[in-house]
Amino acid sequence: MRPSCQNTKSPKGQIRFLVYCMENAIMNLPDNQEQMVWLIDFHGFNMSHLSIKVSRETAHVLQEHYPERLGLAILYNPPKIFEPFWKMVKPFLEPKTCNKVKFVYSDDNLSKKILEDIFDMEQLEVAFGGENSDLSFNFEKYAERMREDDLKFYGNTPVSSTSAHFTNSDSEVSDTEMKRLEDIPDEKIKTGTS
Template identity: 85%
Template sequence: MNFQQDMSSDAKDSPLSGFEKTLPPEEYLIKINEVRTLLGPLTEKSSEYCSDAAISRYLAARNGHVKKATKMLKETLKWRTQYKPEEIRWEEISQEAETGKIYRANCTDKYGRPVLVMRPSSQNTKSPKGQIRFLVYCMENAILNLPDHQDQMVWLIDFHGFNMSHISVKVSRETAHVLQEHYPERLGLAVLYNPPKIFEPFWKMVKPFLDPKTRNKVKFVYSDDNVSKKILEDIFDMEQLEVAFGGNNSDSSFNFEKYAERMREDDLKFFGNTTVSSTSALLNNSDSERKHMEDKEDVKIKNGDSL
């Protein structure tokens, strides 16, 4: 496989997507109402989550199929009730963030989309559950910071210093599952920046777990290739983009103390407090208890229950 062939030449196209663009407004609203009918009575919290925009994303993820979208949304509501992603606070996951392996950049792209920077080589923990919980916190935080006109975000994945020890197939599978099933149509673009040759077999392994729509949002960009670099130039104001990605902003590198302050401010702004969720009690158990939980998760994955 040639990574260059995976790159798209349509980076200038609008990142907005959704089945509503292909339907008359009346039919679009009819489908949304059909989903609401099939959902049945909801709790107050679930009702707040099921806005027209949210239902639209699930319909888009299932190509406008009402029953499939409803089933998908029901699974998300069940997951959110059990996992409580909206209750995760910075203090619970701050250890995962210390090395800057995932953080929300100070800048947005030209469409106003928040940008999550990811650096696999900065992986600093061993717990798959902790890593997924941190990712969920980052997703929830990025969503809360979306402008009114935007539903999606951009990922910038920096492969500097990367080797295969930095990536877990298990975590990658669970990441793909959580993002595709519970955050549909939230990814506008994922830029893989300077992935090394050794990443190729891993990409081949992960691709089958991604739906075609998601795979098409993944772009490979190389600093020594002018054609692929144009993807970044079309999407970003290069004056705001980090130097690490070929931009001109030398003041935007990750600083944990400053970032922690930003996240605490966000927790306070959006939730009024920084109380750690009750679920964190499970994650802060002794090492032996955590290992036991992870071993059980391994068995589930081997049995095909995870996805």
């Protein structure tokens, strides 16, 4: 994930895309695997990418609808401005979830060890301290893969990150719940009331 590369300011659209990606990732997990490692690259991240509303709703969706899917979240090179933001988000997370979050910095050898213990460094992108310089994001290939997965998992039912109704075996993210984003004023979120 690369927060600095988001292309929408719509909180509802961002959450719907998160759910779409989560469902797609779950459907592509090997049969014997339940959890995922998230590698979040903060290169290029700044205050304009920061949204308390989206962060709070992201925490809610992940904890309520995907409680045991996170194996580990690696925050790679988060900027200093992220530290106070993390302190604001942390109270909305379960302690068990907080313990799964690791801060990794490219200039810290102990941090690099975390990556080396988890990833094959020959396969990991150079951007994350790995050795693979052949990887680059290609939107056309990504979009084609998502279309193929949509057909494979949903048949001819139209699916997109902005119009789909997503479910997993345990729960459902409804349009009513998604509407909560629009109904909670920003100032109430900042004070922690709803």
